[in-house]
Amino acid sequence: MQNVLITGAGRSYALGYNLVLRYLENGDTVAATVRKPCEELEQLCAKYPDRLIILTMDIGSTESVTRAYEELSARLDHIDLIVNNAVSVSPDCDKGFFDANLDYIARTVDITAVGAMRVIKAFYPMLKRSAGTALIINISSEAGSISKCYRTNLIDYGMAKAALNMATMNLHNTFADDPQINIFCVHPGWIRTDGREDNPAPLSSYDAAEILRKLFEERREDLTGHRFITNLGEDYPF
Numbered sequence: 001m002q003n004v005l006i007t008g009a010g011r012s013y014a015l016g017y018n019l020v021l022r023y024l025e026n027g028d029t030v031a032a033t034v035r036k037p038c039e040e041l042e043q044l045c046a047k048y049p050d051r052l053i054i055l056t057m058d059i060g061s062t063e064s065v066t067r068a069y070e071e072l073s074a075r076l077d078h079i080d081l082i083v084n085n086a087v088s089v090s091p092d093c094d095k096g097f098f099d100a101n102l103d104y105i106a107r108t109v110d111i112t113a114v115g116a117m118r119v120i121k122a123f124y125p126m127l128k129r130s131a132g133t134a135l136i137i138n139i140s141s142e143a144g145s146i147s148k149c150y151r152t153n154l155i156d157y158g159m160a161k162a163a164l165n166m167a168t169m170n171l172h173n174t175f176a177d178d179p180q181i182n183i184f185c186v187h188p189g190w191i192r193t194d195g196r197e198d199n200p201a202p203l204s205s206y207d208a209a210e211i212l213r214k215l216f217e218e219r220r221e222d223l224t225g226h227r228f229i230t231n232l233g234e235d236y237p238f
Contacts, residue, residue, distance in 0.1 A: 001027050003029045004023050004030045004080065004081045005033070005083070007082075007116075008087060009033060009041060012041075013192075013194065014194075016086070017205070018204075018206045019083060019213065020041070021044065021209065022206070022209040029051045030051065031079075032053070035056070035058050055071060055072060059115030059119055060107075065118045069122040069123055069126075073126055078129035078130050080127075080131075083216075084119055084164075085139045086115060087111070087160070089157050090105070092104055092156070093155075094154070095153060096152045097152065097155065100153075100156075105155065108157065109156070109160045111160075112163070114167075117167050117171075120171065134181050135182050135183070135216060135219075136184075137183075137185075137212075139185075140165055140185040141161045141187055142230075144161025144165050144185075145162075145228075146162055146238060148237055164185060165227075168183055172227050179223060182223055184219060184228070186212065186215070187228070187229070188208055190202060190203060191205055192205065208231065211231050219233065
């Protein structure tokens, strides 16, 4: 069994919460981060009181991330896996270039990409205390692929995920001489993350979470393969 840190777990219908649930069902210990209280997560904590830790953390704030690290390091000795799932999108995400307020973009990039780096930097000492290969997963998107871009909307989201992909590669290079730390960015598939049954996406968040959980373990020791992969383990172009 392992210790897992999952960010962005505050919506019961979305991927982060369901990753928390899947790891708990697998017998792992999970630290789940939220910006504000989540009733469903509190209910999970009542069911798994010894294996679920809820942390309040704003990944847009280095101070908040540092406080969360201090709280978790007082309760757990190490982390075996970080899943950077937290994301932000602007109110103008669905608008095109001429209609979108471009001033929203910087915050989306800061939360989605820089936020993941804040988490990795703060919790790195706990990763280093893992008994095996510690794994970092950055939840990306096909929308972050520059070479595959076809949209004229999702400007802030696409830019943020592209930046997250770049961060992943930079950190892969940073950790190149340290076989104890591995990192990937992953396109999680097309998921009904809004919880709506009429959403045409083929995967529920619960089903997607189990596919990803298994994938992460399959790739934990892969230190040389392509760093941007799909939920099926296929290479995806940057």
